[in-house]
Amino acid sequence: MDKITKTKARLRMGCVLYHVKGFNGIYTNANLTDDVARAFLEQRPDKERWFETLPDPAPADTEPAKPVEPASDVNENTEPAQPVETTPKKRGRKPKK
Amino acid sequence: MNFCDAQLDRDIIAIECNNISIKGAEREGLIFNRSDLDLDEMATGANDNIITTLPLKTGKTPFKVVQPTRTPFNGTKTEAVVGTYATTFTHTLQIVVLNHGDFVANVVQQLASGEFVVAMKNRSANLDSGTAPSPTGHHYVWQFYGIESGLHLASAVRELYNDDTLAGWLVTLTETDAQKAGIFATNDLIDSYLNPTNDPLAPSQEAT
Numbered sequence: 001m002d003k004i005t006k007t008k009a010r011l012r013m014g015c016v017l018y019h020v021k022g023f024n025g026i027y028t029n030a031n032l033t034d035d036v037a038r039a040f041l042e043q044r045p046d047k048e049r050w051f052e053t054l055p056d057p058a059p060a061d062t063e064p065a066k067p068v069e070p071a072s073d074v075n076e077n078t079e080p081a082q083p084v085e086t087t088p089k090k091r092g093r094k095p096k097k
Numbered sequence: 098m099n100f101c102d103a104q105l106d107r108d109i110i111a112i113e114c115n116n117i118s119i120k121g122a123e124r125e126g127l128i129f130n131r132s133d134l135d136l137d138e139m140a141t142g143a144n145d146n147i148i149t150t151l152p153l154k155t156g157k158t159p160f161k162v163v164q165p166t167r168t169p170f171n172g173t174k175t176e177a178v179v180g181t182y183a184t185t186f187t188h189t190l191q192i193v194v195l196n197h198g199d200f201v202a203n204v205v206q207q208l209a210s211g212e213f214v215v216a217m218k219n220r221s222a223n224l225d226s227g228t229a230p231s232p233t234g235h236h237y238v239w240q241f242y243g244i245e246s247g248l249h250l251a252s253a254v255r256e257l258y259n260d261d262t263l264a265g266w267l268v269t270l271t272e273t274d275a276q277k278a279g280i281f282a283t284n285d286l287i288d289s290y291l292n293p294t295n296d297p298l299a300p301s302q303e304a305t
Binding site for chain 2: 011012013017026028047049050052
């Protein structure tokens, strides 16, 4: 499902971006995204003047999911599992009340 | 010691069969006050005769110049001026204003005292050039006049009974001492002038 995000970055009239590292194509206000703008400014930090509005800073990276440790059958810190005693079900008549 | 001694580096092909030139220009061009252009931020392409970026200063816009005739910008030409030590180019642009009145008189007065840049679209068999290179390279149809030293008024004539101008104005603008025979613009650059996106928060879609 596409996520619609608003582009904050906006180029000044007469500015066109070429050869943005990591992206193909030519970019004007018609197709500019904040990601493209950030990538361009990383390459050309001296070209902030080409922008009427700068992009928002890149969103903070989310912490990588911690690897889930596989369940272990042997755990040294606990006592070995005790067998669970179960009483066999008795079959018979219900007791009188 | 270095001398200005350019060397040819390619064949001169008089006729390209897949790109035979068509004379003339399209009816609509753009005219800028040269002081409205941020020339410090100009960027060029594969060679410095092609401008890829030329921003306008904040709040400034270009204006259309429309020539509703079969031969728009008739009289426009470029001539080499051969000097003793260097050759320069003179670019001449002619504009007809098929009208008169206080508004037009004001425009002519502004043209008389200002410095301008004009972008004009040459007619060409190879439309939307720059995307399909010909054997000699890309062709760009939009051409700038006045980038180097500005277009200035050379003459402005209004004749009451002139059949061509119908009592309008024939205005001639020239750029002298230009170093380049022609400076061109990419289609994307011109498009950014003609179709600026007005919504500053235009939504964009990112696939997740």
